[in-house]
Amino acid sequence: MKTWLKEKIGNPDLFTGRKKELAYFLNWTDRIKRExxxxxxxxxxxxxxxxxxxxRLYNITFQKDDGIVPFYFEIKETDQWxxxxxxxxxxTFVYQYIAFRTRKMEYFLYSKENYSxxxxxxxKEKMDYLARFISDAESADRNGNADSLWNMVRDTPRMVAQHTDERVLQIIDEFQLINRFIFWDRKKTRQADNLAGSYLHTCEYMNAPLLVAGSWVGWLSRDLDEMLPxxxxxxxxxxxxxxEATEMILKYSHLEDVPVSEDTVPLIAGITEGNPFYIGALFRSKHPGRNLATEEAVIETLEFETLHKVGRIxxxxxxxxxxxxxxxxxxxAKRIVLYLSKHREREVTRDELREKLVLPMSDSDLERKLKILVEADIIEQGRSNFYYRGVPDNIFDKVFRGVYADEIETFDPNDMTEEYKALSEKLLRNNKRIRGKYGRLSSF
Ligand SMILES: Nc1ncnc2c1ncn2[C@@H]1O[C@H](COP(=O)(O)OP(=O)(O)O)[C@@H](O)[C@H]1O
Ligand SMILES: [Mg+2]
Incomplete structure (x- = not known):
C-alpha cells in the first residue's frame, strides 16, 4: 500500500494488527457515503x-479514492494564538484536499502559512470553488478577526464537501488540547478554554463527521460531556x-534486529499485556545488549524500562x-494510588480507602482528591461514583512503586525482580501447557 501521509510509526511495515479496529472504522468510514x-x-x-x-485509516481511505476525502490534523502541545x-x-485541510483530488503527494509539503x-x-488545479474559500479566509485573517476566521475555517471541510457533494472524514488527533493550548489573544494570556464547544453544530453534519482522539481520557471525556453533550x-x-502481539513481536525483532526465542515471544506478549508501546519500547530500549532471547534478558530490559531514569516506559x-x-x-494521594494499584484486580470503595489508609479527611474532600486522580488517568472510576480502581496494568504498578514507594513504604528493588520472575514463570508454564496441548508451534 502506498503511504500518502507520512506516518509517525516510521517504517510502514512495522504496523501490525488492529484488525478489529480497522474493520470497524473502515466500515464507519464507508458509511459516511450514506451520511x-x-x-x-x-x-x-x-x-x-x-x-x-x-x-493508517487515513492512508487506506486516501488510497481507495472513492469519494471520501480524508483530513488529518494534530493539535500541538504548544501555546498558540x-x-x-x-x-x-x-x-492543512486545503493542501490535503488538493493532494487527494490531484493524487500529487508534493502538496502535503507546502507551507501552511501562505494563502496566496x-x-x-x-x-492551477482547476478548483476555483476552493480558491474562493481561500480568498475569504485570507481576508478574514488580514482583518485580524480571529474568531470569525476560526468559525469560517472550522466549517470549511463540510462546506467544501457540500459544494462538490463529496464527503470528508475529519480526523483530529489529541483533541482535548484544543481547550488548553489555544489563546484568544496574540500575547497568549486568555486561554480559549471552551473552544471544543465551538464544534457543537459542526460535528453534527454527517457529510463531514469528526473522528477525534485523545490521550487524556478523563480530561477529554469530561470536556466532551460538558461542551459537546x-x-x-x-x-x-x-x-x-x-x-497480534505475537505477530508484532516477530516483526519488531526482525526489523529492529533484536533476537527473540520460542520461549520469550509469548513471555513478551504476556508481560506487556498486548500494549503495542511496551512491545516497541522493549525492542528499542537503551538497555545494553539488545537481546530478548532469554527470560533473564527480557526481565532485565523490562526493569531498565520501568525503573531507570531514561526508560521510556x-x-x-x-x-x-x-x-x-x-x-x-x-x-x-500517593498512598491511594499505591493501594488501588496493589488491588487493581477489583474495585474499591471510598469507605475502604478511608478505613484502610486512615485518611484524615471528609468524604467530600476525598472524593475531590480522587476526581483529580481519575481525570489525570492514574486511577479509574469504578461502576459508580463511589468505586475506584487502579490502572489495570502490571507495568504501571512497577513504575509507580519504583518512583514513590520508598517515600510511602519500604521499597526493595529486589521485590520487583522477584515479581517479574514470578509473572514470567507463570507465563512460561502456561505457554508450555498450551504447547503441550496443541503440539509444537511453528519455530521462530
Ligand atoms: N498497530 C501498531 N503496530 C506496530 N506498532 C504500533 C502499533 N500501534 C502502536 N505501535 C507502537 O506504539 C507507539 C505508540 O503509538 P501511537 O500511535 O503514537 O500512540 P498514541 O497515538 O495512542 O499516543 C508507536 O510509536 C509504535 O512504536
Ligand atoms: Mg498520538
Whole structure:
C-alpha cells in the first residue's frame, strides 16, 4: 500500500494488527457515503496506538479514492494564538484536499502559512470553488478577526464537501488540547478554554463527521460531556490480542534486529499485556545488549524500562503521574494510588480507602482528591461514583512503586525482580501447557 501521509510509526511495515479496529472504522468510514456515521471519539492513554491507527485509516481511505476525502490534523502541545491555529488548520485541510483530488503527494509539503500560494495552486488545479474559500479566509485573517476566521475555517471541510457533494472524514488527533493550548489573544494570556464547544453544530453534519482522539481520557471525556453533550460516540482503544502481539513481536525483532526465542515471544506478549508501546519500547530500549532471547534478558530490559531514569516506559507514565501530583502533591494521594494499584484486580470503595489508609479527611474532600486522580488517568472510576480502581496494568504498578514507594513504604528493588520472575514463570508454564496441548508451534 502506498503511504500518502507520512506516518509517525516510521517504517510502514512495522504496523501490525488492529484488525478489529480497522474493520470497524473502515466500515464507519464507508458509511459516511450514506451520511450515517456519527462523530466519534477514540480514547486511550498516550502511546497505545491511536495515531498509528488513525494515520493508517487515513492512508487506506486516501488510497481507495472513492469519494471520501480524508483530513488529518494534530493539535500541538504548544501555546498558540487562535489566528495562527486557524490558519494552519485551514491550509492543512486545503493542501490535503488538493493532494487527494490531484493524487500529487508534493502538496502535503507546502507551507501552511501562505494563502496566496494555496490560491494559485487551487486555480492551477482547476478548483476555483476552493480558491474562493481561500480568498475569504485570507481576508478574514488580514482583518485580524480571529474568531470569525476560526468559525469560517472550522466549517470549511463540510462546506467544501457540500459544494462538490463529496464527503470528508475529519480526523483530529489529541483533541482535548484544543481547550488548553489555544489563546484568544496574540500575547497568549486568555486561554480559549471552551473552544471544543465551538464544534457543537459542526460535528453534527454527517457529510463531514469528526473522528477525534485523545490521550487524556478523563480530561477529554469530561470536556466532551460538558461542551459537546451527546454529540460523540466513545470508543475505548484496548490493547491488542495475543495473536497480534505475537505477530508484532516477530516483526519488531526482525526489523529492529533484536533476537527473540520460542520461549520469550509469548513471555513478551504476556508481560506487556498486548500494549503495542511496551512491545516497541522493549525492542528499542537503551538497555545494553539488545537481546530478548532469554527470560533473564527480557526481565532485565523490562526493569531498565520501568525503573531507570531514561526508560521510556517510565518516562511516559511519569508524565501522567507528575501531572496528577502537581495539582495534588500529597502523600495521601500517593498512598491511594499505591493501594488501588496493589488491588487493581477489583474495585474499591471510598469507605475502604478511608478505613484502610486512615485518611484524615471528609468524604467530600476525598472524593475531590480522587476526581483529580481519575481525570489525570492514574486511577479509574469504578461502576459508580463511589468505586475506584487502579490502572489495570502490571507495568504501571512497577513504575509507580519504583518512583514513590520508598517515600510511602519500604521499597526493595529486589521485590520487583522477584515479581517479574514470578509473572514470567507463570507465563512460561502456561505457554508450555498450551504447547503441550496443541503440539509444537511453528519455530521462530
Ligand atoms: N498497530 C501498531 N503496530 C506496530 N506498532 C504500533 C502499533 N500501534 C502502536 N505501535 C507502537 O506504539 C507507539 C505508540 O503509538 P501511537 O500511535 O503514537 O500512540 P498514541 O497515538 O495512542 O499516543 C508507536 O510509536 C509504535 O512504536
Ligand atoms: Mg498520538
Amino acid at each position: 450515517i456515521s456519527v462523530s466519534t471519539a477514540i480514547l486511550s492513554r498516550r502511546k497505545t496506538g491511536k495515531t498509528a491507527l488513525l494515520q 487562535i489566528g495562527e491555529f486557524a490558519r494552519e488548520f485551514f491550509l 500560494q494555496a490560491n494559485k495552486i487551487a486555480r 451527546g454529540r460523540f460516540q466513545f470508543h475505548y482503544l484496548e490493547n491488542i490480542p495475543e495473536s 517510565r518516562g511516559i507514565w511519569m508524565e501522567y503521574v507528575t501531572r496528577a501530583m502537581r495539582t495534588s502533591n500529597d502523600v495521601h
